[in-house]
Amino acid sequence: MQVFYANQFVLPLPPGHRFPMEKYQLLRDRLAAELPQIRLMRAEPASDGELALVHTPGYIQAIGDGSVDPKVMREIGFPWSPAMAERARRSVGATIAASRAALREGLAANIAGGTHHAYPDKGGGFCVFNDAAVAARLMQAEHARRRRTPLQVAIVDLDVHQGNGTARIFRDDPSVFTLSLHGQKNFPFRKEASDLDVDLPDGTGDDAYLHALERALEELSHRFDPEFVIYLAGADPHEGDRLGRLKLSWDGLEARDRRVFDWAWQRGLPLAFAMAGGYGTRIEDTVQVQVNTFSAAVDHALRWHNRPR
Structure with a gap:
């Protein structure tokens, strides 16, 4: 299974900053040590043209040259630096590469990504560019060159x-x-209004969460006929997360991941996933949640590899 990374581009953060930047290197090290079925590959940066499928030219330029409004940077939550701008491009590039690989092979991943708070003209919540949105639009554009119907x-x-x-x-x-x-x-x-939003109360645990997920996937299937899936496998519903406020256990989160992979497999849908948020009181807990996601993904990738041709 191909997994793309950009953790060599470390965002310089001031002491005491609450974003756990080191989790990406910790995750990559554990995947390399524990899951030999994974092929780790360095991500290339997204180009201006790829980013412009979603983001405004002015915002892309401002992030690139540092002329971005300080208020926008405060909303993002990071100080601007050339390393920040490069990492943001690489994070999008990793989801693009994972999406292309998934469409060929069934499943692939980005160690980072899931930057879903970014709008066309601004970022927010530790998100600079919206990797899933750019990847979705680019996969649609590449698909349109081969077929008339939109992906x-x-x-x-x-x-x-x-x-x-x-x-x-x-x-x-x-x-x-x-x-x-x-x-x-x-x-x-x-x-904002998604096509389907499921609001969960504080303290939601495994059973209620998995029931809500099952119903949501059923409704998605009734209302839409996807050909490709991008999955944001956030670690922050875990009960040990500082910012999550839900109460999912290790087993509950692994069951969540396996349910999404099974749902895609049953429909023959290629799937690319990104790690999204995770802010554990213990960073080791966040990394463990993510390792568990990759372990479940390896099992799913094996099914794709062994499927009848």
């Missing part, structure tokens, strides 16, 4: 925070279905 894309967002930027980007686009299962009272506090 139907489902974005299944299981980060604990609503994918407000993604919802706004695809609000009037019937070829992309946005599903967000998230904390009702959590960030962002002014939410």
